[in-house]
Amino acid sequence: MFPAVKRGPKNNQKPFSAVSSHLSSDIEIEGDLICTTDLIFDGNIKGNINSKGSLTIGENATVNGDLQAEKAVIEGKVNGNGDFNQCRLSPTSVITGSVSTVSLQMEEGASLAGQCKVGKAKT
Numbered sequence: 001m002f003p004a005v006k007r008g009p010k011n012n013q014k015p016f017s018a019v020s021s022h023l024s025s026d027i028e029i030e031g032d033l034i035c036t037t038d039l040i041f042d043g044n045i046k047g048n049i050n051s052k053g054s055l056t057i058g059e060n061a062t063v064n065g066d067l068q069a070e071k072a073v074i075e076g077k078v079n080g081n082g083d084f085n086q087c088r089l090s091p092t093s094v095i096t097g098s099v100s101t102v103s104l105q106m107e108e109g110a111s112l113a114g115q116c117k118v119g120k121a122k123t
Contacts, residue, residue, distance in 0.1 A: 027042075057093075063076070074088070080096075
């Protein structure tokens with residue numbers, strides 16, 4: 001018999017984890033959504049979204065609730081507030097609500113109606 005081989009990360013590499021979760025445009029959710037990995041959301045939700053990784057709100061998405069993530073890319077419609085470390089608003093994004101972020105990139109055509117707090121200082 002061969003001895004048991006212990007398998008694990010080599011050279012201090014992190015073990016493989018899921019790259020992202022993707023919820024497509026045919027998804028409708030009523031309630032809060034919490035994700036521990038990166039999330040691509042392209043459906044409709046009446047509730048808050050909290051992602052421990054990056055969060056992409058797709059071009060077909062409609063969100064009626066607050067968003068929280070380390071890094072966010074907003075391409076769809078959001079009616080609620082956002083709290084991020086980094087945020088990019090694409091030309092198709094429409095946000096009605098406040099955004100608080102350390103770093104903001106807003107592309108031409110993006111729409112933001114609400115307060116915007118940008119910078120390292122958080123109250």
